[in-house]
Each structure stands twice: as C-alpha cells, then as structure tokens.
Amino acid sequence: MNRNKQPTITDVARLADVSVGTVSHVLNGTIKVSPSLRERVERAMTMLGYEQNMLAHAQRRQRAPVVGLSAPHVASAYLAALTDSFEDVAGLRGYQMMQVLTRRDPQTELRRVRELLRHRIAGLLMVSTFDPRRTLDLVHASGTPAVLVDRPCEDDRFDQVSFDNRAVMDEAVAHLMRLGHRRILFVVESQVLSISRHRIEALRARAGASATIVMEVGDGGEEYVRRLTETLSARRAPTAVIVSNSLIAARTLHVLRTLHDVYPERISLLAFEEPEWANLLDPGLSVIRQPVRDIVRVAWDLLVRRMTGETSPARHMELRAELVLRGSVRHAPGRR
Amino acid sequence: MNRNKQPTITDVARLADVSVGTVSHVLNGTIKVSPSLRERVERAMTMLGYEQNMLAHAQRRQRAPVVGLSAPHVASAYLAALTDSFEDVAGLRGYQMMQVLTRRDPQTELRRVRELLRHRIAGLLMVSTFDPRRTLDLVHASGTPAVLVDRPCEDDRFDQVSFDNRAVMDEAVAHLMRLGHRRILFVVESQVLSISRHRIEALRARAGASATIVMEVGDGGEEYVRRLTETLSARRAPTAVIVSNSLIAARTLHVLRTLHDVYPERISLLAFEEPEWANLLDPGLSVIRQPVRDIVRVAWDLLVRRMTGETSPARHMELRAELVLRGSVRHAPGRR
DNA sequence: GGTGCTATTTGAATGGGTTCAATCCGTTGC
C-alpha cells in the first residue's frame, strides 16, 4: 500500500515555476490566470498526479463542500429514494453527502448531528425524530443552513418542506366513507410524530372521533401482529385499515392474510408511501404516493439559497401527495 | 442565523488558563492530563459551547475520521440494508459515513471516488461497477485502505468480501433440476459484472450450456418486458426463471402474471436478494438470501485492520448465501 | 524613452487544530 506523501500545491508550484497562489487560482478559478500559465500548471498537476486536499481547502474556507443528511434509517423505500435523490442533486453541484442515521431516537439524533456539525458541513437536510428541539437548537447555534424535510415542526428558524398530510388524509377518508366504511383503523409508527398528528387530526375531523381507532406500533414487531389480530377479530371490527408506512403495510398484509376470508372483501387496506411491490400484489395495494424527487428538489433549492447567504424569513412549503387507488380498497361489507 | 465565529481551542485554553496543548490532549485523550486540569478544561468548553473543528483536526492528522461508501445506488433493499449496516458500525466507532453513488457507470465511479479521496477519508468500502480498474488504481495510489464488497474483482491489492455465488447458484440449479426443470432462463443486470459471470458459470456447469438462456436487461425497463414475454411465449420456453436482483424480480412477476396460466404452475421463479415483500406474495417468492449484516461486519473488520496499519497480503473472503424455497419454485410441468 | 494604466502574478499571513522536544515540578534515594 503506497502511503508515500501525496504531492502538495507547493510541489506543483515548484514544478510549474509559479507561485502557490497561482496554482490555487487555477484550481478554484478564483481569479483569471493567463492561458499559458494555466496550461503549465495543469501539466504539472497531471505529471505529479496532484489531488487537491479538501481538508486544507475547507479548513481555510471555514466550510467543507459537504452537505449532511440526517434521517431515521434507509430501510424504507421512501427514505432510500430520498437519500438517492439527495446524493444525486448534491453530487451534481460538487458536494459530497455525509449521512447519519438517527434510529428514531432524539438522543442519537443529537449526538450524530453534533458530530456532523463538527465537520463544518455547508448545509444540512433533516428528516427529524419526533422531538428534534435540542438538535435544532444546536444546528441553529452553529449557524449551519438547514432544511427540515417531510416532517414539519413548530420552529420558525428553519425552512421546511413537507407533504400536505391533512389534505391527502382528508381525501382518502372521504373516499372510504363514500364506500360505506364507518369504522377505520389507523396504524402509526408513533403518535408524537408531527405527520402522524396531522393525519390523525384529518382522520378524526372527517370521520368523527368515535369512528376511528388509532394504534401506535413502533416498527411493527411481533407485538403488533398480536394486537392487530385481536382488533380485527373483535365484534365490531374496523372495515378499513390505513397504515402510515410501507414496512407496517407489509406486516399488516401478512396478518390480513392469516385471518380467514377478510381480505380484501371485508377489510380494505390503504398505505402511506408507495413501495415498489404495491402493484405486484393481487389485489394491488392502494397507496398515498409522495413524490420524493420533488421534495428533494424543493429542499435543495431552499438549502442552496441559505448556503449562498439568503437571510429571508424561514419558509414552510407543502407539496401535494397523491391518492392511488387499487384493489385493496373496496366497498364496506354489506354495501352495494 | 447566528454566523458568529465559533470558539476555538485557543479561547478554551485562555478561559481555563492552560496551554492549547493541554486542551488538545483533553479533547483527544492523547496523553494523560491531571484530573484537576481536565475538569477546568471541560468546564471552559461547556461554558463556551466549544465544538472541536474536525477539519483542522483532520488536516493536521492527514486523515479525517470519515469512511467512504461507494455503491451503485440505494434503491434496492440489499444496498439499502448494506448502507444502513455500514452507517451503524461506523457510527459506533466514531466515524462519519460519506456516501457516493456510481449509477452503475465506471466513469461516474471514478469521478465520485476521486472526490471522496480528496477529502482524505480514512477508509473506503466499494460495491464496484463492472469495470472498476481505473478507480482501483486511483484508490491504491492514494494509499487509502479499501475493502471491495459483494463484487469480487481480479485484484490482489485489496481485501475483498463477497458471497459464494458459484456455490449457491449450483445448489439452486441442482434443486431445479431435481424438480425436472431442463430449460432455465437466467436474467442478469449485466453479464460483465463479476457476480453475474460466476453465477452464469455455475449455472452452465450444472445444467449444461444448451439448457440455459442468459438474458441481459440492465435495470429491467420496458424493453425487458417485451423480450421476456417473447421468450416465455416461445414453443420450447424455459420452465424456470432465475433473476439476479429484486428489482428485476418485481418486473418479472408482473410479466408472469400477465401471461395466461403460467405462473406458478408452468414456470418457476427464483430471485437473488430477499426483498421484504418476498413472503407477502402468494405464492411466496423463493430467494437466495445474502446476509447483509454479516458481510458488512466482516468488511469492517478488514477495513479497521488496514486503517490501523496492518500490511499483510490482501485477503479474499467468501460468505455463504442461503437458498430459501417458497411456493414460487415448483415441479416442472409434466413431472410428478 | 517615459508615464500611466490595467491585468497578472506573487508570497506572506492565516485558518484551528496536533505533536514533540523542552521545561517544570514534585519525589525518591542517598
């Protein structure tokens, strides 16, 4: 393994017989350099196999050409797509992506984001935990531009982009009610998550509190299977289930299929997020589709604005999500 | 936005009335500091809200506490899980993860990995493209420790960890043949990928070249749907299809279901990778399961060894993959 | 040839840490 010292800007300058300043200017296009010198410098760089040291670069500039991404995990199709999009757009603009995972835990989020900030990243995208306050204080104190994505938060210090969960939930519930559903179960990861609260509000506002059950299930482990089975076997069981992500959707489908003769005839299923397999099932899974590339694009625009020094008041943007109906949503039993 | 200068180690030293050296030693545990001084320093740090500047730290040490991950994308369940595991294990050891995506293109890989290396990362995990040679030369020249994951490569300069694709493919094909299958279609992303070559070798060795068809389909777009439909509708159509990843599996399932009365009775399906939905389908999807956490753990161990200066010859480790049979694999039609 | 411009080029100061040789100081042994 060749651990020889790599050439520095000084080596390049010596070989090209120019000052280090000139080399730096060629490297960064800081000021105009005459074609002849530029060429000499570039030749020297390729001869030596010189690679700019971004640590020194960033150290001097006080910001690394790196953007951070903090998210709960990357296991869900939704967050994987978000990560993918972000890397794509950041890479195109010459930024690297440094990613931390919060495992849904505010403490972990605080610790990992603190570590990120120590690297003097130029900007940060956060898909926050249910309680990001201390983390946000830290980010704010550091002066690092940040945009909160997907999960709105009572905080007017940061730009935010999210989906209009209330509107799409209202649309979905209205549709279920038109189909005759009068008892709706909503399964959420966590009630304290802002998006869950908004969805629950919309659900209750449209269907009435007495017609709804909310079940909180974390990541939907074995315990969930038991509770769901019980709830769906009760005498006045729900006729429609809405789940808040695709991981829970998978678990729920499993349960629905073990119960005898209920799915999809007697119980309808609708999921937030659109996993790749939604359309492979029979019946197809009805979903609420959230356009990931759009949210990343909007968030990136906001982030770039802040990174280039814009200081206008924080904005909160909401994008529309889309209700995609497939065979998993049917008329309530006894109707039509 | 508070863009005031953050406190430096000098500020801390002044406030605690010690030298900067002492503060640095408290920060990094470089040498022993007496409890009384240590406490004074720590108090000063919290008073000022000091956060270590990792750029300066890394610049002096010539290595950032950052590990790189280069992978084709994160859209597949397999690569998402790999990313997740890597972030987990790296985070536990105080490293940040900087990720680049190669989009399956050697040029992009070269460019993005070069950018990574400029950040003087301490180590690199690569899930390489089909032709990583120039990238590997660059990595080698930089002296950065690296481990090649999942996709073996003719290169004895780097440690490698992969699954034993030949063995598991042999096991799978042997099983299909016992069930009477004599014409097997193998659908791969790209034939030039080393894992594809190994799988194809094992397939042909076991089933005979004349009994196998290999179809190359990239990411399995519309074109693939057409070609697959055609192949499966031919007079002597294959009775078993093996696909090399879960994205292609999804597409393939779709096609199988549009064809009339063939799946799963007349055509069996087996997929490399285990997507979360494998067991949700009816029939369940048979898969070749590749334990992701294991491969990351092994790779990390190797990487740490190199990062701490071990110079033994490069090792090539192979892990066993596991054949998981479900309803999608049946007897060939006419048999039993 | 000299003057006055402008466009390039230079190089020393700088960023915020780490590190190591030198210093300091308290003990121990005689």
Next chain:
DNA sequence: GCAACGGATTGAACCCATTCAAATAGCACC
C-alpha cells in the same frame, strides 16, 4: 540537602490550502 528521575505541562512548528495587499509585467500613448 542535592541529584536523578519521571510524569505533567507547555508552546512553537507544522499540516496544506486560500487570500489579499503589494509587486510586476505588458501595453498604449505622447
């Protein structure tokens, strides 16, 4: 009481870039 020792502490040099004030070069015009 003094020398030798060893552990704790110090602070100047260094890492490799960027940047800006100052020097220089090139050119047109008289």
